[in-house]
Amino acid sequence: ARLGILLSGRGSNFLAIADSIAAGRLDAEIAAVISNKADAPGVAAAQERGLAAFVIEAKGRKRAEHDAEMIAKLREQGVDLVCLAGYMRLLSPEFVQAFPERILNIHPSLLPAFPGLDAQRQALDYGVQFAGCTVHFVDEQLDHGVIVLQKPVPVFEEDDEHALSLRILAQEHLAYTEGIARVLSGEYHVAGRRYVKKRPA
Numbered sequence: 001a002r003l004g005i006l007l008s009g010r011g012s013n014f015l016a017i018a019d020s021i022a023a024g025r026l027d028a029e030i031a032a033v034i035s036n037k038a039d040a041p042g043v044a045a046a047q048e049r050g051l052a053a054f055v056i057e058a059k060g061r062k063r064a065e066h067d068a069e070m071i072a073k074l075r076e077q078g079v080d081l082v083c084l085a086g087y088m089r090l091l092s093p094e095f096v097q098a099f100p101e102r103i104l105n106i107h108p109s110l111l112p113a114f115p116g117l118d119a120q121r122q123a124l125d126y127g128v129q130f131a132g133c134t135v136h137f138v139d140e141q142l143d144h145g146v147i148v149l150q151k152p153v154p155v156f157e158e159d160d161e162h163a164l165s166l167r168i169l170a171q172e173h174l175a176y177t178e179g180i181a182r183v184l185s186g187e188y189h190v191a192g193r194r195y196v197k198k199r200p201a
Ligand code: GRF
Pocket: 007, 009, 010, 011, 012, 013, 014, 042, 085, 086, 087, 106, 107, 108, 169, 172
């Protein structure tokens, strides 16, 4: 499969996916990395690895117009699965509809708890004793689509946002590869809100 990665910043999830591919843990290739920010470390890392990396600036542009440019680039690169990896901008309905059940996101909480920004801070403020991460399909609502895979982590009394974020991030790096592999396996399908193994005919 040909993956398209969308990011806005650090890019550690992108690098974890790239490492999984390089190590033979994931049968895919990265056909495009697109950043909406020119100074995203993730886009520099993609260039260093010799990947097709593109900056498509979003600032000051209409969402639909920016997204149309991304759709064109992803199609041009032959992308068949789009992976959001710290892409900090809402996608337009047009973008979501252009890749039905073919856009994944990773979010640093056990959804549906704590959607949106600062999920780890939200978890600490709420006082939950377990946090985690979620790989899910992207639909037209923020952090809402069908869940592909989740990984929990404990929250300890002495945790601050940094400590909890690091513990979750280590699981994100495992979860994204597993989630992508699950989707690419063809062995699962969406049944209502659940992503479950297909039953043999
Ligand atoms: C991760 O915590 C991810 O779950 C969230 O944004 C962060 C991106 O980190 N969506 P990175 O750019 O992949 O290092």
